[in-house]
Amino acid sequence: MLNTKTLYDKGVVLNRKMLTQSQFSQIKFSAILNNFTMFYNVAKAISFVDYATVQLTTDGVKIIVEDAKSIQATAYITKGCFSEYKIAQSKRKLGANGDTEEDEPSTSLGLNLKVFTDCLSMFIGGDYDSTLKMLHKGEGAPLMAILEQHGQENLITECSVKTMEPQDIMEFDLEDEQICTKVSVKGPELFALLSEVDRNCEEIEILLSPDDPHIQISTYGELHSESNIEITSSSDMLISFHSTTKTSNRYAFAHFKLIMKTLTYASKIALRTNKDGLLGLQVMIENSDDSNIFVEYFIMPLCDGDNTAQSDMQITV
Template sequence: MQHSKILYEKGILKNLNMLTQSQYSNFKFVGRLDNIKTFYSGIKALNFGEYGSFQITDDGFRVTVENGKTIQASLFITMSCFSEYHVDGIVNFSINMNVISECLGIFSATNCSIKMFYKGHSAPLIIVLEPHDEDNITTECAIKTTNYEEPIDFSLDEDNPSLNVIFIRGPDLSNIFHELDKAAEEIEITLSPRRPHFKIDTLGVMQSEASIEVAKTSDMMMLFNCRETTTARYNSSQIRLTLKALSVASKVAIKTDSSGLLEMHFMMQSEDRAEMYVQFYITPQADV
């Protein structure tokens, strides 16, 4: 990682302020976000694994992190969120998540834009940070990339008759999760077309239990589509990994079916009201 290097003097960037079409052809990917705050929140939510797999296409920008075969999280940013976006085909690479998180954190407390450049295989990911209120300050970082690792293909079958889907307001769900027992070892989630509709149970030290129920008619429930009763138990430490994304989410989609695989979508609005998404897949306890 190189801080505050004048990259255009090294031939990596030919013009920091404006790239011509011919200069775009030197890069496999160029993207600009006018404010890093939501992007930084998404990257922090994924910073539980050492490396993130980046895949950039015409559909958008995706980063995926895994921990073993039990939890996977992805940050997805649509092309419409970028004020500049150029990609040549499909761009894949992996980078250290702690490094990019530290780079973005340099100006995380202020309004700041980010521009990203990637030349191709084995080249570093170049990020240029420019605070809005500081005309004379620019920070450039070059982050080493490694070979792309294909993430596990987790998915829920939309045609499965046991598929249950709810949408709940993010701040309300955040309050619920912060009320849960921090010492709980397991969290059990029930979705049902009948009462209790949406229920969270905790099992903690000395087998102590707590329970929270949310009716489908609750004001915090934005959509309720449950076909069959599903109940599964999860490692609470994995559920807690979602809290960073939940803390900035405007709404959350929760999906599961009879397999117990839990899918959670956290929808975050950027400063210009565009939506970014963090998606988690969490596998259930095998012995329950």
């Protein structure tokens, strides 16, 4: 390509075929992660489907995936996670007089998340530091990822990942006035507790109540309940607990298996539910540079089933 030499000399790109000088001047989004290991771990954890919607905003990057309109995961990589973060504002005409105003910077694009994480995996692991630079020119353009490994060899890999039109996604919302229960839990403790649950069960039932036991988690196999866990509001694993109405809903345990991949990194988890059984989980993950990454899950409940089975195993916390 022509006009690439200037970028090559500046060290923006090393592959002359990746980006021309004129193309670089049209870049709408650029960001640098000095250590992208946790970013990779989170993106990998929510890649339970290949397709993702990526939203580039002034506050950071959002990666949204959903499966069968029954579970949705959104990873929020906040602006504070990046050492450099730039997104260009666009202008639009307001009328015949030609006046313009700046729109709030935001870009949505479709992305094969598996392909993207496979690119990042090349520099994951080992004792060296790595840097990720992301560049995007705008609608229809690929997302470019420039990976640099800082070490004796100082390796650099440049990837161009094709983007697609963003698909419509479900808009889940838990309004404050509709919430029946709010729970804040220590991440490692909840992860350890759920790890004891039989992974072969098919359904999980979550009972939340203002009365004792305040939280009851039961799992159900094909014929009977496999386990029963009770947590009181005085438990050390709870940071806060507020419940106004007793609710009991069942969910596909396959969805909780997907969540467990993210809970591995959780420092704190906020759980909310409403009278319709919509379950919201917000997972806070501490990044290596004192910033935080958040992953929010929404899970739809199953239809009402037979809850009369007795538990084989009971744990009280």
